Structure formats: structure tokens, C-alpha cells
Amino acid sequence: MSRIDLYGFLGAGIGLLFGMIGHEYAHARAAVSLGDQTPRFMGRLTLNPKAHADPFGTIIMPGVFLISMLFKSTFGFFFGYAKPVTINPGRLRNPRRDALLVALAGPAFNLAVAIAAGLAFRAATPTFDDKLISTSPDLGDWRRVLLLITIVNSFLFIINILPIPPLDGSKILARFLSPQAAMKMEEFGQYLIFILIAFFLFFQGVLDNMGRAVYGPILGPPF
Numbered sequence: 001m002s003r004i005d006l007y008g009f010l011g012a013g014i015g016l017l018f019g020m021i022g023h024e025y026a027h028a029r030a031a032v033s034l035g036d037q038t039p040r041f042m043g044r045l046t047l048n049p050k051a052h053a054d055p056f057g058t059i060i061m062p063g064v065f066l067i068s069m070l071f072k073s074t075f076g077f078f079f080g081y082a083k084p085v086t087i088n089p090g091r092l093r094n095p096r097r098d099a100l101l102v103a104l105a106g107p108a109f110n111l112a113v114a115i116a117a118g119l120a121f122r123a124a125t126p127t128f129d130d131k132l133i134s135t136s137p138d139l140g141d142w143r144r145v146l147l148l149i150t151i152v153n154s155f156l157f158i159i160n161i162l163p164i165p166p167l168d169g170s171k172i173l174a175r176f177l178s179p180q181a182a183m184k185m186e187e188f189g190q191y192l193i194f195i196l197i198a199f200f201l202f203f204q205g206v207l208d209n210m211g212r213a214v215y216g217p218i219l220g221p222p223f
Contacts, residue, residue, distance in 0.1 A: 011148025030105035057081035103171035118218035
């Protein structure tokens with residue numbers, strides 16, 4: 001029996017890298033399409049990972065998850081982030097509406113990737129094999145790559161829509177708050193990393209259930 005989960009490692013790695021970089025590219029593309037050229041001027045309208053990578057969020061944090069996955073001791077959740085795309089809402093054609101659309105673009109990308117990979121997994125897996133989802137599988141299989149891409153992007157979608165500044169969920173929520181309440185919420189953005197760490201440490205079961213609520217229907221029974 002192999003001591004490493006190579007297919008799980010590859011799936012999680014591809015899912016995280018593509019999910020993080022594509023997430024920020026989707027924000028940039030949406031902003032440019034809606035009239036704000038700031039992401040283009042700042043070199044963010046690209047899928048080149050170098051333009052979006054954050055040392056901690058794109059390399060160190062995902063690296064911890066991936067190493068644990070490789071040696072079959074996964075933490076049970078997957079997360080990482082790239083440098084946020086800067087936009088100028090005043091340059092959008094309809095600032096209040098378009099700022100909401102830009103905020104939705106990133107999570108929507110992750111959900112779309114999860115759905116696409118999940119459907120490919122289902123098409124390639126007519127009968128269920130529980131070794132494909134075990135945290136320490138005895139059988140390596142390329143279908144597990146598709147499975148992990150689905151699961152990783154489901155978690156990226158869920159976490160990014162949490163109403164914690166500066167996550168996208170806070171920008172979506174701000175659309176429905178008074179300017180004063182929205183500003184007060186943004187002040188908590190400096191504590192984001194501590195909030196997320198606490199969430200990961202103390203609410204892992206909640207995150208697992210939230211992630212399963214997304215990838216479960218995509219992958220179908222028995223997920």
C-alpha cells in the first residue's frame with residue numbers, strides 16, 4: 001500500500017492553484033467588462049500566477065494543506081487566496097450594481113469549476129468506489145484528481161462568500177447595508193486572518209458540512 005496520496009495531492013494542488021488564480025482573474029475580467037480598467041492597468045487581467053500570487057495565501061497556507069494531503073493526514077478542508085484585485089467602483093458604469101457583480105464573479109468562478117469537474121467525475125465514475133474519497137486511499141486513480149478539484153473549489157466558494165471582510169461575502173453583504181454599517185464592517189478586515197484561523201480550528205465540522213452541501217449535490221450519492 002502506497003504511503004502517499006499522489007492523486008489526491010495533484011487534485012488538491014490543481015484545484016487550489018486554478019481556483020485561486022481564476023478567482024482573482026474573474027474579478028478582474030468582470031470589473032474591466034463593466035467599465036473599470038484598473039485591473040488591466042495593474043496587470044491583473046491575466047491568468048499568469050505570478051501576477052496574482054500572495055506569499056502566504058498562495059504558497060505557504062496551501063502548501064501546508066497539500067503536504068498533509070500527500071502524506072494522507074489531511075486537515076479536512078482546503079483554502080488559500082491570491083492578492084485581491086483592486087477596483088475603482090467610481091469607474092464602473094453602475095457602481096452599486098456592478099460592484100456587486102464584480103464581488104460575485106470570483107465565487108461564481110469557483111462554483112463553475114466545481115460543477116465542471118464534478119460532472120466530469122460523475123461521467124467517469126458510473127459505479128461508486130469508496131476508495132476514491134477515503135483520506136488514505138489504497139488505490140490511486142486519476143478520477144480522484146477530478147474529485148479533489150471539485151471539493152477544493154467547493155470550499156473556496158463557501159469560504160469566499162462568508163460575510164467576513166475583506167472576503168467577497170462582505171462586499172456582497174455591504175450592498176444591502178447602510179454606508180455607515182458597511183464602513184464599520186470593513187474595519188474588521190484587519191482581523192481576517194485571525195478570524196479564519198479560529199474558524200478553521202474550532203468550526204472545522206461546520207466547514208465540512210458547508211462544503212458537503214455544495215459538492216454533495218454536484219457529485220451525487222453517496223457524497
